[in-house]
Structure formats: C-alpha cells, structure tokens
Amino acid sequence: MFTDKVEAKDFAKMDPEYQDLLRRIITIQSDCEIGGPHLYVEKMLPNAPTKLDQLLVARTAAEEVDHYRKFARLAGDIGVDVSFVLSQPNQKRYVEAFRGTITTWEDFAVFGFLIDRIGRYQLEEFIGCTYAPIEPLLPDIINEELGHIDYGATQTTELLTKGDESREKVQKAIDTWYIKGLDMFGRSESRRSERYCHWGIKRRTNAQARDAYMKEVEPLIKGMGLKVPDPLKGRKYL
Amino acid sequence: MAQTVNTKEVDEYLEQVVQALHRTVRYAIPHVKKDAEIADKAVKDCEEILSVVMEGNVSEWLK
Numbered sequence: 001m002f003t004d005k006v007e008a009k010d011f012a013k014m015d016p017e018y019q020d021l022l023r024r025i026i027t028i029q030s031d032c033e034i035g036g037p038h039l040y041v042e043k044m045l046p047n048a049p050t051k052l053d054q055l056l057v058a059r060t061a062a063e064e065v066d067h068y069r070k071f072a073r074l075a076g077d078i079g080v081d082v083s084f085v086l087s088q089p090n091q092k093r094y095v096e097a098f099r100g101t102i103t104t105w106e107d108f109a110v111f112g113f114l115i116d117r118i119g120r121y122q123l124e125e126f127i128g129c130t131y132a133p134i135e136p137l138l139p140d141i142i143n144e145e146l147g148h149i150d151y152g153a154t155q156t157t158e159l160l161t162k163g164d165e166s167r168e169k170v171q172k173a174i175d176t177w178y179i180k181g182l183d184m185f186g187r188s189e190s191r192r193s194e195r196y197c198h199w200g201i202k203r204r205t206n207a208q209a210r211d212a213y214m215k216e217v218e219p220l221i222k223g224m225g226l227k228v229p230d231p232l233k234g235r236k237y238l
Numbered sequence: 239m240a241q242t243v244n245t246k247e248v249d250e251y252l253e254q255v256v257q258a259l260h261r262t263v264r265y266a267i268p269h270v271k272k273d274a275e276i277a278d279k280a281v282k283d284c285e286e287i288l289s290v291v292m293e294g295n296v297s298e299w300l301k
Contacts, residue, residue, distance in 0.1 A: 037288065037291070037292065038292060041288050041289075041292055042292065045281070045284065045285055045288065046281075046285065050270075051270050051274065051277040051278070051281065052267065052270045052277075054277075054281045054284075055263045055266055055267055055270070055277065055280060055281065055284070056263075058259060058262070058263055058280075058281070058284035058285075058288065059259070059260070059263045061259070061284075061288055062255075062256050062259035062260055062263070063256075065252060065255065065256055065259075065288075065291055066252070066253075066256040068252070069248075069249055069252040069253060069256065072245060072248065072249065072252075073245060073249050075245070076245025076246070076249070081244055081245060083244050083245070083248050083296050086248075086291075086294035086296060087293070087294030087295065087296070088294075
C-alpha cells in the first residue's frame with residue numbers, strides 16, 4: 001500500500017492510475033458539493049416554513065458553494081477544470097442521489113439528516129490522504145457539514161411532533177433517502193474502491209464505509225420512533 | 239502544475255458570492271422576529287445571488 005505524501009508539484013510524477021483516481025474523486029466531490037444546492041435552492045429557499053429557516057437554507061447553500069469552490073481550486077492545482085459541473089443538469093450528476101429536485105420540507109430535513117451525513121463520511125475518507133493538499137481543507141468543511149446534519153436532524157425531529165400525517169411524510173422521506181444514501185457508497189465489490197485504498201486516497205472500501213454509516217444511522221432512525229427501511233430493497237449498487 | 243485557465247477567476251468570483259451570502263444572512267438573522275421587512279429583503283437578496291450561481295453561466299461571471 002502506498003503511504004507517501006504527495007504535494008501538488010509532484011502530482012505529474014505519480015503513477016497514471018494515481019493521477020486518474022485523484023482527478024476522478026476530486027471531480028465527483030466537487031459535483032456533489034454543488035449538487036446539493038441544485039437539489040433544494042429553487043423550491044426550499046422560497047418555501048421553507050419560517051423566515052429563519054429560509055435564511056438557514058441560504059446559509060447552507062452558501063457553505064456548499066464554498067465547499068465546491070475549495071475542491072474546484074484543488075482540482076485546478078492538478079490541471080482539472082471542474083467548472084462544467086456548475087451548469088450541469090441535475091440528471092447528469094455523478095451520484096444518483098443528486099439527480100432530482102427536493103420539493104418538500106420533509107425531504108429537505110431528511111436530506112440533511114441522512115445525506116449530508118454521507119457527505120461527512122466522504123470527506124472523512126480523505127483524513128490521512130496521501131494527496132497532502134486535501135487534508136488542510138477538511139476541518140472547516142466537515143465542521144460545516146456537521147452543522148447541516150444537526151439542522152436536518154432537528155428539523156426531522158420537529159416534523160415528527162406535528163401529527164400522524166407529518167410522521168408519515170417523514171417516514172416516506174426516510175424510506176427514499178436511506179436507500180439512495182446506501183447506494184451513494186458504491187458497489188461493495190468495486191475494484192476501483194480497492195485501488196483508492198491501495199493508493200491511500202481513501203481510508204476505507206465502499207463496503208466498510210457503508211457498514212459504519214448503517215451502524216451510526218440505524219439507532220438514530222429507531223430513536224426517532226421511525227422504521228429503518230430494508231437496506232436491500234430498491235438498491236441499485238450492492 | 240499551473241492552475242487551469244478559469245479556476246482562479248471562478249474561485250475569486252465564488253468567494254465573493256459566498257461572502258455576500260454570509261453577510262446577508264448574518265445581518266438578517268437577529269431581525270427575523272422583530273423586523274420582517276429586513277428578513278424578507280435578505281431572503282430575496284439570497285435568492286437573487288443564488289439563482290446566478292445555480293445558473294452556472296461561468297463565462298458571464300468572468301466578463
């Protein structure tokens with residue numbers, strides 16, 4: 001396994017496989033960062049339940065745009081222009097969970113609770129990454145993602161106090177996003193996932209990260225009095 | 239390795255956008271309960287700023 005630290009100036013000297021994998025993962029990360037606002041800004045910013053929520057939606061979007069900016073700069077350092085993802089239609093996003101539109105507050109809340117948490121997992125994969133310039137970006141970005149997760153969890157919990165109809169809508173959102181979320185980790189038998197680990201770009205395989213996520217999130221869903229969806233039903237990437 | 243052509247300019251543009259959004263939200267939050275007009279205007283401003291980002295028309299930003 002490769003453990004050296006690589007600086008931007010040495011990137012071009014690296015094995016072509018390392019270069020390809022790093023270019024790919026930074027492009028996907030940039031796409032995911034900007035993909036969030038593309039899902040919810042249009043409908044949720046004008047329609048969040050209160051003025052404060054509207055402002056917090058705007059702040060969340062601002063932070064995601066900033067995360068995109070930081071990864072785009074990192075991409076630029078290795079000769080990759082990721083600005084095409086800024087105008088990419090949602091249907092063309094790299095990760096399926098971002099190929100749509102969020103139109104309800106239940107979906108927005110659960111998206112924060114479940115999917116921003118996966119954002120945190122994706123970022124935590126880079127802790128100790130052999131590509132040295134990534135690590136200094138992580139603390140601030142992860143901290144902001146923690147804020148999004150907390151806000152999503154709080155909003156989800158609040159929705160559950162609003163009666164049976166609201167609870168049903170939240171459960172439906174959990175059913176949707178939990179499955180989309182598990183798919184976000186990719187296939188368990190992915191060869192590429194092993195190569196990321198081999199080159200020290202990621203810490204864990206897809207399967208290891210997904211298992212850790214499930215162990216974290218299932219008690220949280222149950223703790224809200226909700227049902228954990230069948231983790232295999234409706235999955236596209238096993 | 240040198241930055242790609244657009245990266246530095248897009249970075250600077252988006253940095254300003256993010257700062258403007260944060261300024262707008264920070265200013266409005268303390269007024270949310272007492273002055274709806276300020277909050278309304280802030281939300282409108284954020285909508286306007288973010289709609290430009292969501293459009294993603296990079297060549298326009300760099301003019």
